[in-house]
Amino acid sequence: MIKLSPRLASVARLTGAGESVIDVGTDHGYLPVFFAENRLFKKIAASDINEGPLQSAKSSAREYGVEDKIDFYLSDGLRDVPGSFETVVIAGMGGETMVDIISNCPWIGGARLVLQPQSKIPELERCLNALGFICERAVLTEDAGKLYAAFSCLAGEGGVDLLRALTASRDPLLEKCLEKEEKRLLRAASGMERGGRQGSGEYEKLLGELKRIKEGLREVKTWQR
Ligand SMILES: C[S@@+](CC[C@H](N)C(=O)[O-])C[C@H]1O[C@@H](n2cnc3c(N)ncnc32)[C@H](O)[C@@H]1O
Numbered sequence: 001m002i003k004l005s006p007r008l009a010s011v012a013r014l015t016g017a018g019e020s021v022i023d024v025g026t027d028h029g030y031l032p033v034f035f036a037e038n039r040l041f042k043k044i045a046a047s048d049i050n051e052g053p054l055q056s057a058k059s060s061a062r063e064y065g066v067e068d069k070i071d072f073y074l075s076d077g078l079r080d081v082p083g084s085f086e087t088v089v090i091a092g093m094g095g096e097t098m099v100d101i102i103s104n105c106p107w108i109g110g111a112r113l114v115l116q117p118q119s120k121i122p123e124l125e126r127c128l129n130a131l132g133f134i135c136e137r138a139v140l141t142e143d144a145g146k147l148y149a150a151f152s153c154l155a156g157e158g159g160v161d162l163l164r165a166l167t168a169s170r171d172p173l174l175e176k177c178l179e180k181e182e183k184r185l186l187r188a189a190s191g192m193e194r195g196g197r198q199g200s201g202e203y204e205k206l207l208g209e210l211k212r213i214k215e216g217l218r219e220v221k222t223w224q225r
Contacts, residue, residue: 029057
């Protein structure tokens, strides 16, 4: 049986089980192998934009004896994947790439998404909000000293706000995550100030994010009282 890293295990838990699933940008193919070994979905697919990673996913599936249980597609996002899927998993990629994949898929509004972005979370939230998604569950995981956020979402009213979802679930890693994010944003802000870019829209956006993080931190601190 395949053993997933803590980051991928958190994505697998959010994914759960059901009719059909596709892991977009699968690379090593560990998630589809896990789904197949545990018989979690009737239809399982894996896709990647690059031939090398797709071959690597096929060899993982061969190694674990589940090659015939998974369909493999060479595709930029979901462009060349036939049909539609109940659940779409996209993990370990930048938020901008996720935005591109999601906004170019005509049936995405009917799917449940499980996302684990590595960057650009506000941009991803904006895209999901524009498409009418709601956050179902969100979780933080620590893996090899790094923190990762993952969340599932589906069509609904209320929007996607990862910070709000993590605050609502009182995620035990939220304080650590917000402290790290605050430091990162403060470093970025002082870099922009040194470069004389205080008047730019980018700087204003950064200050807005910093304000949100500070408010989040204040809220988290009240939990310990
Ligand atoms: C860092 S790996 C992440 C692998 C795996 N999903 C994980 O979380 O461990 C990113 C993978 O996404 C693939 N990728 C990047 N852009 C893509 C796109 N537009 N469509 C499909 N796959 C893409 C890359 O080729 C690479 O294999």
